[in-house]
Amino acid sequence: MAETLTTEYALSTELGLTLVVLFGAAWVLFGYWLGRKNKTHEDFALAGRNVGFAFAAATAMATWVTSNTTLVAPQLTYQFGIWGMVGYSFAALGLILFAPLAKRIKTLLPNGYTSGDFIRLRFGRMSWHVFIVISVVYAFGWLVSLGMAGGILLEALSGLDYHLGMTAILIICVGYTLFGGLRAVIATDFIQALIIIIGVSVIAWLLIDNVGLDTIHSQLGSDHPKLLDVLFPAAIMFLFNNIFFGLGEIFHSNVWWSRALAFKKNVAFKAFLVGGLLWLPIPIVTGFIALAAPQLGIFPPSPDMVGPTVAAGVLGQVGAVVVFIVVFSALASSLDSLLAATSDLVTRDIYHKHLRKDASDGHLMRFNRYTILGLGILTWLLCMPRIATLGALLNFAGAFVASTIFPILLGLYNRRLPGRYAAAAMAVGTAVGLCSYFVIGFYVAALSSCAVSGLICAVGVWRSNEQFDWQQLDEKPDSQSPQTDKEQLQ
Numbered sequence: 001m002a003e004t005l006t007t008e009y010a011l012s013t014e015l016g017l018t019l020v021v022l023f024g025a026a027w028v029l030f031g032y033w034l035g036r037k038n039k040t041h042e043d044f045a046l047a048g049r050n051v052g053f054a055f056a057a058a059t060a061m062a063t064w065v066t067s068n069t070t071l072v073a074p075q076l077t078y079q080f081g082i083w084g085m086v087g088y089s090f091a092a093l094g095l096i097l098f099a100p101l102a103k104r105i106k107t108l109l110p111n112g113y114t115s116g117d118f119i120r121l122r123f124g125r126m127s128w129h130v131f132i133v134i135s136v137v138y139a140f141g142w143l144v145s146l147g148m149a150g151g152i153l154l155e156a157l158s159g160l161d162y163h164l165g166m167t168a169i170l171i172i173c174v175g176y177t178l179f180g181g182l183r184a185v186i187a188t189d190f191i192q193a194l195i196i197i198i199g200v201s202v203i204a205w206l207l208i209d210n211v212g213l214d215t216i217h218s219q220l221g222s223d224h225p226k227l228l229d230v231l232f233p234a235a236i237m238f239l240f241n242n243i244f245f246g247l248g249e250i251f252h253s254n255v256w257w258s259r260a261l262a263f264k265k266n267v268a269f270k271a272f273l274v275g276g277l278l279w280l281p282i283p284i285v286t287g288f289i290a291l292a293a294p295q296l297g298i299f300p301p302s303p304d305m306v307g308p309t310v311a312a313g314v315l316g317q318v319g320a321v322v323v324f325i326v327v328f329s330a331l332a333s334s335l336d337s338l339l340a341a342t343s344d345l346v347t348r349d350i351y352h353k354h355l356r357k358d359a360s361d362g363h364l365m366r367f368n369r370y371t372i373l374g375l376g377i378l379t380w381l382l383c384m385p386r387i388a389t390l391g392a393l394l395n396f397a398g399a400f401v402a403s404t405i406f407p408i409l410l411g412l413y414n415r416r417l418p419g420r421y422a423a424a425a426m427a428v429g430t431a432v433g434l435c436s437y438f439v440i441g442f443y444v445a446a447l448s449s450c451a452v453s454g455l456i457c458a459v460g461v462w463r464s465n466e467q468f469d470w471q472q473l474d475e476k477p478d479s480q481s482p483q484t485d486k487e488q489l490q
Contacts, residue, residue, distance in 0.1 A: 031176025085287025421460025
């Protein structure tokens, strides 16, 4: 079968723009309405620390359904076959294994705001500096990938210019996050989670009904057998690399720490566990869509466009609308969360704790909003060149985040890991992961980063006689940390 590029679009440009405007207006107005309840900075940043189970589980699941799940999972299935979608589903382990960590975080840091608070209080300033660099690089990598995904979605479905779609998704998400803070993020996530679950199920059912499993399997077996090979070496390496990438993403990111701190006391464990189980089948379903591409003779101009292109090609205009709604919801549920969590990190850890310790509550809430706006503008500028595919961009960040897994785990459960070893583990692990990324391939970056970081942490625990006092993590609001003198020494 001749390989031809897909040039016909399932949606007209006018319909694509109409959907963007309707969804954008609805989310921004909803965020404005919810934002009226925010009276303090804690309300804005942590939704009053009073989020119940239904909203907690929905926001955990919806936030993890990102451009990765809806666009990159099909891309990697297109490239690696069945291990692409199955391997991606193992990222659910991040949410599931974070469940007990979330419970402990809520116990140890009753007054905490961010993951940076924990690193600063547990390991000192040296580790905090390394951690902030990792967090910022990861945050912008994810923000840029989400902005790019918005442009790719509209371009693939309607032919609308990439830059216009990317600009639209950023304006919408910045708008309702700016008005409503985490309260608006979690409330919209609840609605978006329902849309994602129903929409993905409809797409999978229609695809199977129109094409058929036997037809897809036969075509792949004869023309692309590697995609069905369970011993495909690069795909197996990707499987294990993705597990550690997912763990690093969740364990370190303030997106998840802010939720652990915002949920009610007995909700965090159950919410993350259920959220992970709900998320588990979604990349398998979205990845399956890409396996139909060879059978249909669809070869998109870029691998990260394969998901929406195939779905729209098979299901027509109605299916394209469903695809748009699902992917748009997935992008929004992650982009708003990342904007809120990153702005909290900048406001709390950098501005309040190091630049304006005497800032009032109202001043911090205003600065938090300015930061959300600034992050949106900077993300827009970084998205303009469209420098890489989504998969390549996201896996570059894996070298950074995987180095934080063992420092976070041991920091929460072991008293003996010193700050200097935690800092070395994150810095050296990241450096080795980056070397692996460029020298070997993206599918080993997180794996090598985590291995080196774990080895350094093991040496630190073995050589240390320190016994950290967990009470030092209970930092009183608007007061100096009991570890301040120790931090200055480190």
